[in-house]
Amino acid sequence: MSCLLFFIAGKPLEAVNFWMGEDHSVTSLHKDHYENLYAVVTGEKHFTLYPPTDFHFLYERPFIPAEYVRDADGSLVLSDHPEEPHVPWISVNPLKPDVKQFPQFLHAMPLRVTVKPGELLYLPSLYYHHVEQSADSEGKCVAVNFWFDMEYDIKFAYFQFIRNLSLKERGLAPNRPEFK
Amino acid sequence: MTEQLLVNLAEEFRELSLGEEVQVLENPPSALEFARIVAGNKPVLIRGATSHWPALTKWNSAYLKDTIGDHVVTVAITPDGYADSVADDKYFVQPLYEKMTFREFMAQSIEHPSGDPTTLGVHYIQLQNDSLRTEFAGLLKDIDVEIGFASEALGSLKNPLSPISCLGGGAHVLSPLFHCREAS
Numbered sequence: 001m002s003c004l005l006f007f008i009a010g011k012p013l014e015a016v017n018f019w020m021g022e023d024h025s026v027t028s029l030h031k032d033h034y035e036n037l038y039a040v041v042t043g044e045k046h047f048t049l050y051p052p053t054d055f056h057f058l059y060e061r062p063f064i065p066a067e068y069v070r071d072a073d074g075s076l077v078l079s080d081h082p083e084e085p086h087v088p089w090i091s092v093n094p095l096k097p098d099v100k101q102f103p104q105f106l107h108a109m110p111l112r113v114t115v116k117p118g119e120l121l122y123l124p125s126l127y128y129h130h131v132e133q134s135a136d137s138e139g140k141c142v143a144v145n146f147w148f149d150m151e152y153d154i155k156f157a158y159f160q161f162i163r164n165l166s167l168k169e170r171g172l173a174p175n176r177p178e179f180k
Numbered sequence: 181m182t183e184q185l186l187v188n189l190a191e192e193f194r195e196l197s198l199g200e201e202v203q204v205l206e207n208p209p210s211a212l213e214f215a216r217i218v219a220g221n222k223p224v225l226i227r228g229a230t231s232h233w234p235a236l237t238k239w240n241s242a243y244l245k246d247t248i249g250d251h252v253v254t255v256a257i258t259p260d261g262y263a264d265s266v267a268d269d270k271y272f273v274q275p276l277y278e279k280m281t282f283r284e285f286m287a288q289s290i291e292h293p294s295g296d297p298t299t300l301g302v303h304y305i306q307l308q309n310d311s312l313r314t315e316f317a318g319l320l321k322d323i324d325v326e327i328g329f330a331s332e333a334l335g336s337l338k339n340p341l342s343p344i345s346c347l348g349g350g351a352h353v354l355s356p357l358f359h360c361r362e363a364s
Binding site: 016 | 300
């Protein structure tokens with residue numbers, strides 16, 4: 001609804017996001033429905049990319065939603081919400097893949113690329129990406145990225161078909177609410 | 181049978197188009213060249229598109245604290261650095277989001293890396309809600325908010341989609357990727 005309002009207002013609004021952390025932060029394997037331009041300002045970002053045609057090898061499954069909260073002494077603990085709709089996410093951690101549990105992962109072929117200050121990565125829509133970072137001499141990594149809405153074209157339709165086929169092959173019904 | 185066909189699909193895309201390495205462009209592409217890259221759905225590393233940004237030389241810790249130190253920013257906190265990730269083989273866990281001044285963020289993360297137990301978690305600024313133009317607007321002057329070839333190739337053809345509205349659920353946003361389409 002508010003998207004529609006922005007459209008009516010005619011603002012050329014894509015997202016420009018600011019990222020900053022030290023080298024312990026990792027972004028787990030996932031995809032976005034955006035065309036993404038990712039610029040590193042300081043430090044380095046290490047991307048592991050899988051094209052959408054590798055979907056079957058990454059083992060998307062529904063997971064119970066949860067979040068970290070602080071307990072009475074301030075420690076971070078997991079709080080789960082089993083009653084809420086499950087979240088489809090990628091099972092495999094490409095840093096330590098469990099190929100016994102996920103044997104088809106051996107067919108996945110990553111593209112690896114390190115983005116340095118002054119460089120810009122075009123990360124196509126629907127590509128699965130896992131991101132690690134290295135800090136600069138001050139211990140920080142800073143990046144800026146630009147999101148453009150993707151085209152919901154035949155490529156997207158083909159991807160949905162592959163995804164549905166793969167989920168069906170594994171006995172995961174694609175039309176369950178969590179797979180919408 | 182189906183599995184073999186899916187293997188064939190991935191191999192065919194690699195052999196016909198994708199290759200085994202990310203292509204590198206030593207100079208920014210024209211809008212037409214970039215539109216062709218996007219249509220091919222292939223990643224590319226572009227040099228020379230952002231190397232003139234003042235941010236590249238200005239954004240050291242002292243400058244950032246001087247410029248936005250008192251601004252309140254949203255920080256994702258996890259015990260292990262994995263925000264929005266699978267845990268215990270059955271949970272999809274989102275980070276704890278806390279608001280703090282940028283100066284506090286620096287003190288708890290960059291200036292005390294997370295090996296230090298007093299930091300109580302790995303801190304990461306990762307809010308994907310157009311954060312540079314909202315929480316970090318004080319830094320906008322140091323970058324170009326338009327990448328010319330990309331805006332020409334993608335921006336003007338699109339109905340602008342506001343990730344703010346898609347991600348507006350705050351702490352309970354699950355995965356922007358799976359819900360934005362319905363919202364738009």
